[in-house]
Amino acid sequence: MEILVAMAIFGLVMVAAVPLLLSSSVQTARAAQLATASQIANQQLERARGAATSCDQLRAHLGASSETAESQVHDSRGITYNVTETAPTAIACPAASGLVEYTVTVRADTNASARPVTSTVTTQIWVGKA
Secondary structure: OOOHHHHHHHOOOOOOOOHHHHHHHHHOOOOOOOHHHHHHHHHHHHHHHHOOOOOOOOOHHHHHHHHHOOOOEEOOOEEOOOEEEOHHOOOOOOOOOEEEEEEEEEEEEEOOOOOOOOOEEEEEEEOOOO
């Protein structure tokens, strides 16, 4: 009899723990997607910094990347990330050397999530006079 009572209590505890396990697995997947989205955004940012010796070169880089580079990146888990960068026409070049604002937004495209994972990185890039 005691064994049956112990098994019933154990079963109730296990049933109560199932939602916690499911919730933690969903949160772990979202955290992995956010880490990947942040990594992609930082890679785009570093590429723009490397191309930005002048404001005109930064505009040319952004124009070339928006025309030739994929606006989507796929990871090893099969998740698609949509990448949006500052448009070349939105960049206001300073009269002399100065700072230019640059933004990258990466959004995970998953059907399973009602709340999409998004990472946005905004920075200022130093550009020289053209």
